[in-house]
Amino acid sequence: MPLERFLRRRTPDGPEDGAPTPLEHAQQLTWAVEPPRKRFMPMLRRALDDRPEARVAVVAGAQLRTWAELFSRAWPEVDPLLVSVADDESDVHVRMALAGPFDVVLHAADTTAVDQARWFSRAFFHLADGGVYLTPVLLPISAEEAAAGQAEAAAWLEARRTEGPLPNEDGAPVPPYVGELWDVVAEAQGSLLRETEGRPDRGPRTLDVHGLARHLREVHVHGASLRIVNARRTHVKLREREADVVLAARPELGREVDSLPPTRMRAAAEYLHNLPRDDYFSADMAVPKLTLRAYADPVCSRGQVVTSGGFVWPDTYRHHLAPRLRNYFVEDEAPLFGHLRRDASDADRLPGAWFNLDSEFPGHYGHLLTELLGRMWAWDRVRELAPDVRCLMTLQRDRDPQRLLPWELDVLGAFGISVDDVHVFDRPCRPETLYSATSMFSLADYVHPRMVEIWDRVGDHLAAQAAGGDRPRRIFCTRPTDHKRSCTNTAEVEALFARHGFEVLRPETLPLPEQVALFRSAEIVAGFGGSALFTAALCDTPKTLVTVAPTSYTARNEHLIAAARGHRIVSAWSEPDLHHPEGWWTQAAYSSGYTFDLAREGAWLEDQLSRLG
Incomplete structure (x- = not known):
């Protein structure tokens, strides 16, 4: 009688004769929906018997308290974390991250099939290496539920579109999943046998399918019950608010040092363009709380990756408010989880205090002037706390030698940072x-x-380092024709601006102090969209800023700069050679070349330039 043997309650010394079995305990309780089936109890018993000190999480809906009561009767030595599917997803993510990783995740089958499938990835990836995921019943989806789920997913996509333009650099939106849990698992298993990369029906979910596949060590179906053994531990991604909660609970990992409260930015200056509408820029922006944190003994890896305690800290992500946190150097396993692409287990120890100035795109003028300088609000405070603090940075891997360039030192010099104050690292390090x-x-x-x-x-x-002298009042910043987003008729665009009194130049060929002096002296700054125009951020008075770029260039850096600086901005948008696929965003389209149509946007721009006098 093997089944009864597994159902019998055990003690450390063997079966407890006469004691109620877990199944008998379960049968004495009142269950919402369907009680756990008889064949499921041996699976649960085996998972718990193999791990006497098991960390257990129970994820459930209406049955949550009943499962808690069953554990208190049948396994009183186990104190499971109780997770309600009605709880806030972010709160659940943090609670499970702090209590895990788990040896067993029990996922009750007391919701809809769609909810069971959606909650799977939120719970499963909190398992330890070798941890077991169990659900008593693989719920089937009904036609009515599928229709309701599809309508909900469509409404979700529409809401994302009203919140901001999609897709953008943060990737194609992935609507809430509509289907059964078994379909999720089967698709991941199938991806191990056939390639799904590039399939138009799978693209947005490809990352998650492959991520789950890497974690499927064993998959067993017993009747309608599912058991999965996790193949590997992964890192937990954290957003800003979640990091605050984790550090409050785990002070050994770090602490909040200072912060700036949430505020708003409202662009007062005019934005003129030749599009029906431009959803990629909002003149009214909600600015979140900004936080200065001190991490204790974290690991820093190339690409601004900061990890410790199994967490990927929000400092890793340039776009930390994006619907999905992404960094090239962190390979996604699921929306809330990922693993480092580089082995960081043997990190170099760095004694003392360090300031994080690493970037996912190091050595790039545009990223330094925006995202990295955006962290410098905290620099003076850090120097008060740690006068000997130094900066951590990486550079492009192909830069030889691996030394800061004069323009980088020029920028950092504004904060009293010299070459001796910067440590350029390539290997993972542990400050x-x-x-x-x-x-x-x-x-x-x-x-x-x-x-x-x-x-x-x-x-x-x-500007204080620039030589004196007269400078042009109108400048056009051109762009090399062999760069990404090159304009095929660059010479014609340059001639158009020259007719309107603009001096055509390539600012990157000039020392940075001279570039600043040029931009500050000019009344109108124009150019092809890109980092050459970012020096407009260093102007001390509002200007008119004129940009030329393809519509596939979804970045609006110049527009954010103009919003903060009060620049009036005029943008002429052209059709790219390569469009983003419907509903997707691709790097190839983002970098696409284009032709400036003189009869279309050219006529519009001529009119705008004429109005400038």
């Missing part, structure tokens, strides 16, 4: 204390009103 601040600039969500204080500090520092 004793890492100070890291939320940036005042996060495309495409916000720019903080006080960002101008940082830009003033840099601009004044650089």
Whole structure:
């Protein structure tokens, strides 16, 4: 009688004769929906017997308290974390992260099939390596439930579109899943046998399918019950608010040092363009709380990745308000989980205090002037706390030698940072204390009103080094034709601006102090969209800023800069050679070349330039 043997309650010394079995305990309780089936109890018993000190999480709806009562009767030594599917998803994520990783996750079958499938990834990836996921019943989806789920998913997508333009650099939106849990598992298993990359019906979910596949060590179906053994531990992604909660609960990992309260940025200056509408820029921006944290003994890895205690800290993510947190150097397993692409187990120890100035795109003028300078609001405070603090940075891997360039030192010099104050690292490192601040600039969500204080500090520092003399009142910043987003008729665009009195130049060929002096002296600054125009951030008075770019260029850095600086901005948008696929965003389209149509946007721009006098 093998089944009865597994159902019998056990003690450390063997079966407890006469004691109620777990199944008998379950039968004595009142269950909402369907009680656990007889064949499921051996699976649960085996998982718990193999782990006498098991960490257990129970995820359930209406049955949650009943499962808690069953554990108190049948396994009094186990104190499971109780998770209600009605709880806030972010709160659940943090609670499970703090209590895990788990040896057993019991997922009750007391919701709809769609909810069971959606809650799976939120719970499963909190398992330890070798941990077991159990659900008593693989729920089937009805036609009515499928129709309701599809309608909900469509409404979700529409809501995302009203909140902001989609898709953008943060990736194609993935609507809430509509289907059965078994379909989720079967698709992941199938991906191990056939490639899903690039399939138009699978694209937005491909990352999650492959992520789950990497975690399927064993999959067993017994009747309608499912048992999965997790193949690997992964990292838990955290958002800003979640990081605050985790650090309050785990002070050994770090602490909040300082913060700036939430605020708003409202662009007062005019934005003119030749599109029916431009959803990629909002003149009214909600700026979140910005936090300076001190992490204790974290691991820093190339690409601004900061981890410790099994967490990927929000400092890792440039777009920390995006619907899904993404960093190239963190491979996604699921929306809330990921693992480091580089092995960081043997990190170099760095004694002392360090300030985080690493970037996912290091050595890039545009990223330094926006996202990295956006962290410098905390620099003076950090220097008060740790006068000997130094900065941590990486550079492009192909830069030889691995040294800061003069323009980088020019910018950092505004904060009293010299070459000796910067440690350029390539291997993962473990600073004793890492100070890291939320940036005042996060495309495409916000720019903080006080960002101008940082830009003033840099601009004044650089302008003071420039030589005197007269400079043109109108400048056009051109772009090399072999760069991404190259304009195929660059010469014609340059000629158009020259006819309107603009001096055509390539600012990157000039010393940075001279660039600042040029931009500050000009009344109108124009150019092809991109980092050459970012020096407009260092102007000390409002200008008219004119941009030319393809519509596939979804970034609005110049527009955020203009919002903070009070620049009036005029943008002429052209059709790209390569469009983003319907509903998707691709790097190829983002970098696409284009032709400036002189008869279409050219005529519109001629009219705008004529109005400037």
